[in-house]
Amino acid sequence: MSDQASKLRNLVEERADEEAQARRIGELYLDVAENTRVIAITSGKGGVGKTNLAVNLAVGLQLAGQRVLLIDADIGMANVNLLMGSVANRSLLDLLNEDVELEDVIENGAAGVKYISGVAGVEVALNVNRLEQRKLHKKLSRCSDIADVIIIDTGAGLNRNVIEFVLAAEEVLLITTSEPTALADAYAVIKAYTTYTERRNIKLVVNRIRDEEECYEVADKINQTTQKFLGLTVGCLGYIYEDKIVREAVHKQEPFLIVNPNSPASRCISELVKSLLSGEKMESVSRGWRGFLDSLFGY
C-alpha cells in the first residue's frame, strides 16, 4: 500500500474511532439524563391486588409531586381504567395504527395520573412483528418525557407476556397475600426472575394482612424457600391491611387513597410511597425507560 493510501486509511480509522467514542459518550449521557423510574407490579397468583396497588401507588406518588404514568400491561384482564373511573378511548395496542400517536392513547386519571389503558377481554399476545415492534418502541420512547415514574401493571403468573415486562423493568414489586397458594406462586415468580436476569431488584408487598406480624411471617416463609433453593433473600417494601375501603372504592370506581386517605389501606400506600421515594430505592436508576424498552423489544 502506498504511503499516502495508508495515511488516508489511518485518518479514516481515527475518524471512525472518534465517532464511535462520541456515540458512546452520547449514549452514556442519555442514559444518565433519562432517569425515569420503571416499576413493574406483578404477582404469581391472580386477584391478589396488583391493579389496586398499581393505581393507588400511582396516585400516591403523583400526590407526592412525581409525574406518574401508569401503563396497563395486563393483557386480557386489563382494568386500570375501571379503577381510574374514567373511560379510556384508546389502548396500548392502538399505537400500532399509523395515525395514532402517543398523546392519543394517554388518558387523564385520578389526581392527575396519566395512564395508558390495556386491552381487556381479548387474548392478544405481544408477538407483533419486527416492524410493529419498532413502531411501538419509537412511539413509546417519549413516555419518559412526561413521567418521572412509570408504573406497569402486569398480568399474573409466568406466561411470556408477563415475564418479559417483569424482566425489562428496573424495579419489580411482587404482591402476594398470605394464602399458601399465593405464596407458592410468588416463589415461582422469584425463581423465574432469578433464572432469567442477574438483577435482584425485586421486593415483596404483602396484601390483605390483619396485623403487621402476618407480613413478617409471609416474608419469612418466602425467604426460607428462596434462601434454601436460590441462595437469595427477598426484601419486603411494605404491606397493605385488609380493609373494606378497597372493595367500596372498587365499586365506586375510584382509587381508595382518594375515597379515604386515612383508612388503614390508604395509610399503608402512603408508607409505600415514602419507602419508594426515600433511601429504600432499590438500586440507583441507570437504565431508565429507554433501557426498559430496549430490553422489552430485545435490542
Ligand SMILES: Nc1ncnc2c1ncn2[C@@H]1O[C@H](COP(=O)(O)OP(=O)(O)O)[C@@H](O)[C@H]1O
Ligand atoms: N387490601 C385489601 N383489602 C380488602 N380487599 C382487597 C384488598 N386488596 C384487594 N382486595 C380485593 O381483591 C380484589 C382484586 O384486586 P385487584 O387489585 O383487582 O387484583 P389483581 O389486579 O391482582 O387481579 C379487589 O377488587 C378487592 O375486592
Ligand SMILES: [Mg+2]
Ligand atoms: Mg389486575
